[in-house]
Amino acid sequence: MPSDVAPASQPLLAVRGLVKSFGDLTVLHGVDLDLWPGRVHALIGPSGSGKTTVLRSLNGLEVAEQGTLTTPDWSIDLASGLSRADRARLAALSSMVFQQHHLFPHLTVLDNVIVGPTVVQRVPRQEAVERAMALLERVGLAEKAAARPSELSGGQQQRVGIVRALAMRPQMLLFDEPTSALDPELVGEVLKVVGELADDGWTMAIVTHELAFARAVADTVSFFDHGVVVEQGTPEQLFDNPQSERLQRFLRRLT
Numbered sequence: 166m167p168s169d170v171a172p173a174s175q176p177l178l179a180v181r182g183l184v185k186s187f188g189d190l191t192v193l194h195g196v197d198l199d200l201w202p203g204r205v206h207a208l209i210g211p212s213g214s215g216k217t218t219v220l221r222s223l224n225g226l227e228v229a230e231q232g233t234l235t236t237p238d239w240s241i242d243l244a245s246g247l248s249r250a251d252r253a254r255l256a257a258l259s260s261m262v263f264q265q266h267h268l269f270p271h272l273t274v275l276d277n278v279i280v281g282p283t284v285v286q287r288v289p290r291q292e293a294v295e296r297a298m299a300l301l302e303r304v305g306l307a308e309k310a311a312a313r314p315s316e317l318s319g320g321q322q323q324r325v326g327i328v329r330a331l332a333m334r335p336q337m338l339l340f341d342e343p344t345s346a347l348d349p350e351l352v353g354e355v356l357k358v359v360g361e362l363a364d365d366g367w368t369m370a371i372v373t374h375e376l377a378f379a380r381a382v383a384d385t386v387s388f389f390d391h392g393v394v395v396e397q398g399t400p401e402q403l404f405d406n407p408q409s410e411r412l413q414r415f416l417r418r419l420t
């Protein structure tokens with residue numbers, strides 16, 4: 166959806182009261198987030214503050230023990246666990262781009278992109294191939310369709326990871342530190358693709374330690390520390406006028 170349409174009255178996904186523990190360790194202590202259609206939400210904060218766990222809880226890779234996930238069409242109360250139908254709803258809502266691309270090494274780039282649509286969504290192969298080629302074209306990788314992942318640079322592999330997420334035609338994209346496994350000189354090409362998707366009006370949640378990028382691309386930034394959102398606002402509010410001592414300290418360390 167283009168980002169210049171009238172503002173929506175309801176978030177595409179409203180997250181409320183997310184609580185998640187691993188064994189005795191509670192890592193999310195009641196997280197609230199609104200992901201608005203056509204907007205980019207950056208999740209920043211120290212390592213271990215719970216950002217990735219939030220993202221994984223949004224598409225069912227982790228199941229938080231408390232909280233609600235609400236879209237305009239449905240609401241899931243996580244306290245009752247995830248039903249099969251809930252998992253299907255979450256899978257249709259979002260696709261995740263991981264730190265490491267997790268491409269299948271024995272498959273070609275094209276087959277990596279079409280495996281989800283054809284196997285999971287039962288899209289006819291020819292249609293999946295056409296969609297995949299259009300997406301690969303868009304990120305400048307059409308000529309690599311027959312290559313194996315090992316023949317690609319890290320940045321190219323991550324762009325294929327992004328295409329694979331797009332090929333599922335989700336309503337939103339979730340990025341978990343998409344550039345943190347890359348050599349510094351490859352970061353730019355991946356962030357450029359993410360920025361173009363933002364310009365195209367994709368709804369996105371991005372866990373990132375690239376603060377300059379978050380500032381440039383995000384509409385809203387949430388600062389996490391110890392499993393809570395300490396501060397949330399526009400990039401200007403958070404980066405130029407941080408209110409909490411914790412965010413001030415975090416920014417000082419990084420600048």
Ligand code: ADP
Binds near residue numbers: 192214216217219389
């Ligand atoms: P961030 O993305 O901010 O670095 P994470 O969400 O990855 O933080 O981790 C939050 C906390 O949860 C950390 O203390 C981490 O060690 C812990 N954690 C994450 N995943 C697991 C897991 N599968 N098992 C046990 N602890 C985990």
